[in-house]
Amino acid sequence: MSESKRMDPFTGEKVEVDGVYENEAGQEEELHRGDAFPADLILGNTEWKLTEMSFDNHHEGRTDERLVPKEKDIDKQGKIDSPRRQMDRGKK
Template identity: 55%
Template structure:
């Protein structure tokens, strides 16, 4: 088993370590900043919080910076034989 299955998400009243958008067990999203404490849910009380999205300072318009988006390799030609079953055995090897 991996360590990820045994890790616990931060609980309410723990200190936030990373700026970002966090969701609780019921899916309520909350923007939290480093140094704040995770809030308690009014209905659930103490809940676990999971980091869903990092908050970046360079996203002024709400769009991802173009330098961070990976580009597809356009110089690589597609393979001629795309599937092994498409190779026909003609017996003239």
């Protein structure tokens, strides 16, 4: 199905992706996979839109220190500091 024909999840459907969802009234709620989309107290049944995905791998919300190139780092060869440094995969 194309993206233009895709429908947002509706109240009562199961949540497929962990994250923060916003309903038609603009209220945000954090939902987890397997939960059912709740009804709004005023609107009743409503559509929900994913606004932010939940990731458990970065607890502080920062990039791992080992992946950031240092100013005085001698071995910058192993670090990717620009898109041109990425290795080519396959044929061009």
